[in-house]
Amino acid sequence: MLSIGKLSGATGVKVPTIRYYEQIGLLPRAGRSTGNQRLYDRPAVERLAFIRHARELGFSLEDIRELLALADDPEKPCAAADLIAGRQLAAVNARLRRLEALRDELQRMLAQCTSGRIADCRVIEVLGNHALCAHDHAEAAGA
Template identity: 55%
Template sequence: MTTLTIGALSTQTGVKIPTIRYYESIGLLPSPSRTGSNRRSFDEAAARRLRFIRHARELGFETEAIRQLLTLADDPAQPCHEADALARAHLADIDFKIARLQALQAEVRQMVEHCAQGQVRTCHVIEVLADHSHCLSDRH
């Protein structure tokens, strides 16, 4: 069985050493065995798990959702409806954030496009920021 030091695990997975330690401390990554000199010794299963965590983080999943997905992944014979539900909830959150960012983009674009770039006393950017009634929407 091949074992990896924390440095080798970091290199192999692209996850920084402090992040590996953090994932271990919050229980996403099981505590590894230790060598005689008390160094962490990781196996390939830990590398696979860490790649899973990294990819889930890249996709924007929160820590608790990752924890739930890992629990599901640890029992591959069970139905995947819970994993699907977690992913669908995450997708809905992404859709909400995109809609909010698009609304913010429209507001800031309108604010910038109407600025005459004269003096601050007549600056549309300053006017809009000072008086919400100049905005396209009352919610943002």
């Protein structure tokens, strides 16, 4: 059995995050020691590692909740898990396309810069006038 601090060390998940995952039901409530300290068993370590890895891959907490429910019933077909992972892949690809457009715009902006005075600076000019941009990248920046 591990304390919350040792669980944190073993999984790389911060203590407040572990408490939050318990609070929202992603991680089962821990048992308690006689001193009322949280104690976690091996399945809790594995579940938390699953959650951390899924978060690193960008899955939302709701997607993780669905994936954990699927993992808890190993006899189910994996089509539902594939669907969730497919949605995440599509979202990652969309973000990559937006980031590539941002990169291209920044490269274009810098390529047009003459490194003269601020009064003639293409970077400042383009940032001040979105119409000078080659792409509509407001969505990529979260605007």
